[in-house]
Amino acid sequence: MSRNQRLGLVLAAVAVAAIAFVLVSPGSDDDADPVVKTTPAQEQTTTEQDTTVTDQVIPSKPAAERIRIRGGEVVGGAKTITVTKGDEVRLVVTADAEDDIHVHGYDIEKRAGPGRPARFIFDAGMEGEFEIESHVAEDSGNEPLVARLVVEPA
Amino acid sequence: MTSLAHGLVGRSDLPIPEWLFGWAAAMVLVVSFVALAVLWPQPRLQRDAWRPLPGAAGRLPVSRPVEIVCGAIGVFLLGVVVYSGLRGTQSSTANFAPTFVYVVFWLGLVPASVLLGDVFRAFNPWRATGRAVAGLARMVARTDLPAPLPYPERLGHWPAAAGLFAFAVLELAAADNDKPETVAIATLVYSALTFVGMALYGVEAWIRRGEAFSVYLNLFSRIAPFESRDGVLGVRPWLSGLPALVPIAGTVPLLAVMIGSVTFDGAAEATLWTNVVPDIAGFFGDLGLSARRALEVTFALGLLAAVGLVLGFYRLGVAGARSVGGGFTADRLANGFVHTLVPIALVYAAAHYFTLLLFQGQAIWFLASDPLGDGSNIFGTAARQVDYGIIGANATWYWQVGFVVGGHVTALVLAHDRALALYDEARLAVRSQYWMLAVMVGYTSLALWLLSRSNA
Numbered sequence: 001m002s003r004n005q006r007l008g009l010v011l012a013a014v015a016v017a018a019i020a021f022v023l024v025s026p027g028s029d030d031d032a033d034p035v036v037k038t039t040p041a042q043e044q045t046t047t048e049q050d051t052t053v054t055d056q057v058i059p060s061k062p063a064a065e066r067i068r069i070r071g072g073e074v075v076g077g078a079k080t081i082t083v084t085k086g087d088e089v090r091l092v093v094t095a096d097a098e099d100d101i102h103v104h105g106y107d108i109e110k111r112a113g114p115g116r117p118a119r120f121i122f123d124a125g126m127e128g129e130f131e132i133e134s135h136v137a138e139d140s141g142n143e144p145l146v147a148r149l150v151v152e153p154a
Numbered sequence: 155m156t157s158l159a160h161g162l163v164g165r166s167d168l169p170i171p172e173w174l175f176g177w178a179a180a181m182v183l184v185v186s187f188v189a190l191a192v193l194w195p196q197p198r199l200q201r202d203a204w205r206p207l208p209g210a211a212g213r214l215p216v217s218r219p220v221e222i223v224c225g226a227i228g229v230f231l232l233g234v235v236v237y238s239g240l241r242g243t244q245s246s247t248a249n250f251a252p253t254f255v256y257v258v259f260w261l262g263l264v265p266a267s268v269l270l271g272d273v274f275r276a277f278n279p280w281r282a283t284g285r286a287v288a289g290l291a292r293m294v295a296r297t298d299l300p301a302p303l304p305y306p307e308r309l310g311h312w313p314a315a316a317g318l319f320a321f322a323v324l325e326l327a328a329a330d331n332d333k334p335e336t337v338a339i340a341t342l343v344y345s346a347l348t349f350v351g352m353a354l355y356g357v358e359a360w361i362r363r364g365e366a367f368s369v370y371l372n373l374f375s376r377i378a379p380f381e382s383r384d385g386v387l388g389v390r391p392w393l394s395g396l397p398a399l400v401p402i403a404g405t406v407p408l409l410a411v412m413i414g415s416v417t418f419d420g421a422a423e424a425t426l427w428t429n430v431v432p433d434i435a436g437f438f439g440d441l442g443l444s445a446r447r448a449l450e451v452t453f454a455l456g457l458l459a460a461v462g463l464v465l466g467f468y469r470l471g472v473a474g475a476r477s478v479g480g481g482f483t484a485d486r487l488a489n490g491f492v493h494t495l496v497p498i499a500l501v502y503a504a505a506h507y508f509t510l511l512l513f514q515g516q517a518i519w520f521l522a523s524d525p526l527g528d529g530s531n532i533f534g535t536a537a538r539q540v541d542y543g544i545i546g547a548n549a550t551w552y553w554q555v556g557f558v559v560g561g562h563v564t565a566l567v568l569a570h571d572r573a574l575a576l577y578d579e580a581r582l583a584v585r586s587q588y589w590m591l592a593v594m595v596g597y598t599s600l601a602l603w604l605l606s607r608s609n610a
Contacts, residue, residue, distance in 0.1 A: 085546075107539065
């Protein structure tokens, strides 16, 4: 094979790669694929009390994601909360004992206790998967994971 | 049990999207077949093209005073790790030791070695201590010290392979992996073992073959265009240090540990593994182990299985390459191509850990100011925080796929060149290539699959 033939083959391969990339990659226009994305509102199953509270305060915003900790365990297990970058994350953690709830990465820590849920409201500005942990469980050697926050790129 | 990345950071990358996985996998095949057609017909990388840098540029960076300063820095940092690990707060994120050992030392020295050469050799605290002790002893005794034992040929790289495996068990299987005290004690134990090795076989012999981190980082430094020889720093073409690698006993298992441990770290988060963990751990629980120990044993076994899988796959490719003829033994072929696994090991680590280095690496600025976590502020940087916004998910995915495909190309080029040098007949060289190609495609697909299935 001559030098030119080799060069031609490399160029052809690069062209194939580039065209394939353009074809398969989701463009910025059709990026807002409704099938993939689930905002907290869509996967949300709230109690009546919760919706009324949040609706009264800020009616247009999605209702808060609720997490309950009973006897050191997360009711229903640690779930994954998926949002898109730029969304407002609204999270209410109720606990039947004193607890410190920590959203990693965003580094927000709030206390929760009987009758005093920890309320988080923040903008999802950083992409990635972030753990939400109970520091009380961590310090006592139990599974600290309360939930996962997945922030997908917009 | 969560992997270390989570223990320290609480953040992980998102899996690469399916379309990118598909594209990258297709690219790996295109690249492979184009490479077979266009790569050079005569070996090009096998000759030694090192030349010294002129004057002070060649001598100063590897001069005695620089070496002493670097060694002192290494010993000082080792001391800080042990002291802060034992005396500081036991919160893993507020103590200097875990982040320094797992992120700055273990991850940060990899790109440094790939770009600048074997920098760890200068900073190696064990080598510096060993040389200082030997020098002092010579001064006191006023005679030469008795010669160390000859390094046993059969030992080869086995101690390094065992050392890296032990480190992987600590990092990925031990329940207290990120506890500062654990890190400090492991550092002390490893230091003691290294001093014994150096005392028996001599500082240089042990550093070159037995000391796990020296051997690990030296392998990566062979990619770099810088190498020092006999007190002079010189330049060489990129990658040319790899064909010059002389495999000894245990080199192939060493590479299998390097690739297998990253594989396990990725696979440990995939459902394939998390689904079987309770069953295996339950089995050990029934044997009388505590829940914690049972999980540790299960993860260590998973790690061993991953290493065995990587090793078995390579030996399979070698057996195939052997079947084309040429009269080589399986060991000769396995050793002949082992240097091609170094770029694969590199990109496995790079794709999996580069965001951990990028993010948690920033933590060293505030940890350096407050190594014990007691509220001190030595350099005035204690209030700094990690900025998780410096790279987004899309950019991360492209870098990850870029690393993996780049490593694939590099491995193919190295294997092609070695095959041309190894086989007299061009026809056999090409046919052996199909097998090595299959090995590379296998490892690369596995890397992509891991990126698509789990959070790196």
